[in-house]
Amino acid sequence: MIEDYAKAKRIGDRECRKAVSEGRYPYLLSLDSIAPDAMNLSQEPLGIKEIPISMIAGTVTAGRQNAFSYGFMPILAEKSEFATKWSHLYDSQKKEGIHDPILCYEYMNRFYVQEGNKRVSVTKFTKGYSVAADVRRLIPKKTNDPEVIIYYEFLDFYAVTGLFDITFSKEGSYLKLAELYWQDLKKPWPDEVKENLHQDFLNFDDVYEHKGGEHMGITVGDAFLKYLSIYRPETIRNDSKAEIARKMATIWNEFETTANENALVEEPVAVGKTAATNVIESILGKQYTTEHPLRVAFIFSSNPEDSSWAYGHELGRNEVQSDYGGIVDTIRFDNCRTEPEVDKAFDTAALDKDDVVIATSETMMDAALRASVNYPNMKILNCSINLASSAVRTYYPKMYEAKFLMGALAASLNEGHKIGYVADSPIYGNIASINAFALGAALADPKSEIYLKWTGVKDSDWEADFRKEGVHLISGMDFIRPKEASRKYGVYHIADDGKVENIAAPMLHWGAYYKLIIDSILNGNWNSRETVKKSQALNYWFGLKAGVIDLILSQNLPYYSGKLVNFLKQNIMNGVLDPFGGELRSQDGIIHKADDPALTNEQIITMNWLNDNVIGKIPVMREMSDAAKETVAVSGVSGTEKSQE
Numbered sequence: 001m002i003e004d005y006a007k008a009k010r011i012g013d014r015e016c017r018k019a020v021s022e023g024r025y026p027y028l029l030s031l032d033s034i035a036p037d038a039m040n041l042s043q044e045p046l047g048i049k050e051i052p053i054s055m056i057a058g059t060v061t062a063g064r065q066n067a068f069s070y071g072f073m074p075i076l077a078e079k080s081e082f083a084t085k086w087s088h089l090y091d092s093q094k095k096e097g098i099h100d101p102i103l104c105y106e107y108m109n110r111f112y113v114q115e116g117n118k119r120v121s122v123t124k125f126t127k128g129y130s131v132a133a134d135v136r137r138l139i140p141k142k143t144n145d146p147e148v149i150i151y152y153e154f155l156d157f158y159a160v161t162g163l164f165d166i167t168f169s170k171e172g173s174y175l176k177l178a179e180l181y182w183q184d185l186k187k188p189w190p191d192e193v194k195e196n197l198h199q200d201f202l203n204f205d206d207v208y209e210h211k212g213g214e215h216m217g218i219t220v221g222d223a224f225l226k227y228l229s230i231y232r233p234e235t236i237r238n239d240s241k242a243e244i245a246r247k248m249a250t251i252w253n254e255f256e257t258t259a260n261e262n263a264l265v266e267e268p269v270a271v272g273k274t275a276a277t278n279v280i281e282s283i284l285g286k287q288y289t290t291e292h293p294l295r296v297a298f299i300f301s302s303n304p305e306d307s308s309w310a311y312g313h314e315l316g317r318n319e320v321q322s323d324y325g326g327i328v329d330t331i332r333f334d335n336c337r338t339e340p341e342v343d344k345a346f347d348t349a350a351l352d353k354d355d356v357v358i359a360t361s362e363t364m365m366d367a368a369l370r371a372s373v374n375y376p377n378m379k380i381l382n383c384s385i386n387l388a389s390s391a392v393r394t395y396y397p398k399m400y401e402a403k404f405l406m407g408a409l410a411a412s413l414n415e416g417h418k419i420g421y422v423a424d425s426p427i428y429g430n431i432a433s434i435n436a437f438a439l440g441a442a443l444a445d446p447k448s449e450i451y452l453k454w455t456g457v458k459d460s461d462w463e464a465d466f467r468k469e470g471v472h473l474i475s476g477m478d479f480i481r482p483k484e485a486s487r488k489y490g491v492y493h494i495a496d497d498g499k500v501e502n503i504a505a506p507m508l509h510w511g512a513y514y515k516l517i518i519d520s521i522l523n524g525n526w527n528s529r530e531t532v533k534k535s536q537a538l539n540y541w542f543g544l545k546a547g548v549i550d551l552i553l554s555q556n557l558p559y560y561s562g563k564l565v566n567f568l569k570q571n572i573m574n575g576v577l578d579p580f581g582g583e584l585r586s587q588d589g590i591i592h593k594a595d596d597p598a599l600t601n602e603q604i605i606t607m608n609w610l611n612d613n614v615i616g617k618i619p620v621m622r623e624m625s626d627a628a629k630e631t632v633a634v635s636g637v638s639g640t641e642k643s644q645e
Contacts, residue, residue, distance in 0.1 A: 104135060161197070315511060365382050
């Protein structure tokens with residue numbers, strides 16, 4: 001009936017006015033205008049598929065753009081031939097449904113209609129969820145553009161599930177979703193698992209949209225994954241929509257945090273460092289005493305006897321235990337390798353009434369999020385960077401500053417131009433460390449070449465590779481393992497007879513780091529307005545200036561080598577020298593011009609390129625060991641090669 005067309009037109013007119021008032025294009029988008037060369041891309045026919053109406057972004061060509069608002073509502077006059085055809089289609093849809101599939105192209109996980117715009121419009125007006133479509137996929141060329149990287153990960157997900165609905169804005173999300181359902185992105189999923197996932201998502205989407213989630217600024221998939229990370233898939237399947245809504249309200253800030261930029265705190269004063277010379281004096285009379293101390297629990301994924309990482313944190317814990325005169329009391333949980341073990345550690349800490357719990361591995365982030373919901377009064381930190389949460393604070397050292405110094409020192413002592421560099425996996429911050437080392441080396445020796453190897457890849461034998469390549473000066477793993485007598489850590493030289501000479505090693509002063517954070521709690525500044533903003537993730541990112549990083553230098557270094565390191569160090573600390581200042585050249589060419597604004601912290605943390613003097617590449621996911629995959633799935637850098645398989 002024409003009256004129904006009039007109702008639809010009023011909606012379309014409102015959408016157009018709203019778009020104009022906001023400075024947006026009011027009509028349908030066309031694929032031709034978005035990607036003029038899209039139709040020249042490789043095409044893959046997908047056949048007849050049921051596609052979500054919400055994912056239809058526009059039309060293929062400009063021909064029908066002005067007949068619809070941007071939301072596919074009609075806007076032509078009620079007495080037009082178009083209005084009559086739309087009304088007849090609407091009447092037919094109400095009586096019999098729409099049987100003929102539309103023809104559309106899928107590009108970057110959005111659909112553009114070639115034939116059937118009115119069918120889409122009518123289905124959307126009647127609040128239909130999906131429409132049958134003959135789909136032809138346009139496949140973009142692989143690039144390091146994050147959107148393209150995510151799309152290729154979607155293609156892997158689609159290949160094993162056949163689902164279009166779930167989209168993400170961060171790389172690694174599809175793999176994490178698969179793991180939550182005990183699947184991967186290689187083998188087809190069982191029908192029951194696919195059906196469970198789709199129904200779980202639809203249940204979530206219904207509640208999320210009802211609560212206004214479409215205005216959040218993130219995809220429904222992003223919010224869905226955050227929800228599942230905390231509450232797990234089996235709960236959403238068994239919960240009523242009222243219970244899902246209740247849980248959703250509890251973690252709504254986490255959705256908002258995902259949409260906002262992280263706050264990086266680089267200055268110790270920003271966490272409430274006291275000006276008093278005696279910390280104990282500064283906290284007397286406050287709520288924590290030797291009888292009622294601040295209780296701090298540390299969770300380790302291994303134990304200090306076997307792991308250099310855990311050993312460093314244990315030294316920090318011991319320093320905290322001894323330096324506060326009994327006003328701070330600490331405990332530790334060892335060997336929490338699996339999520340159930342980490343969950344149990346948090347539960348035990350809650351039973352012990354621990355005030356602060358510090359999870360020392362990025363793989364513990366989901367457990368930390370669950371604990372933040374279960375124990376809202378517990379102060380929780382996770383040793384990671386760039387993992388957004390309003391309830392869990394993250395902390396990490398600016399390792400790239402130390403690596404820059406190590407690169408300059410290594411190149412200044414090198415007899416040739418080859419230097420080896422050993423990294424574990426491409427997670428946030430690691431690429432910056434590699435590039436900073438390479439830049440420091442180039443500063444001291446413009447001909448230096450950094451041979452990059454990864455311990456996290458399958459069948460890694462980096463030592464044999466270095467021998468074949470004639471590399472004798474190496475930046476190895478940062479710390480020695482307590483039970484190993486090996487001297488192969490930091491920057492070291494291997495002579496032809498196998499003798500190892502240590503040159504320098506980074507020092508992570510975890511005790512200083514933890515005391516800065518604990519001081520903010522004791523001083524009552526943990527939740528100060530200057531430090532904490534609503535719905536914003538808070539990341540501590542301290543470096544040389546804060547005293548949490550330094551270098552240990554060999555006593556046998558030449559005098560001027562030590563002077564070079566100290567000169568560079570002081571200039572970094574004083575803000576005079578920026579390791580990533582000026583022109584930057586990646587393996588693919590100039591990536592940052594000399595007069596461009598300085599790289600932001602976010603750009604440094606999420607680097608996905610290698611400096612032009614690095615010989616090597618960032619490994620793809622299929623090349624990594626199972627242990628490395630787990631870490632990369634949580635905090636792997638976005639836009640690397642790892643999804644392009």
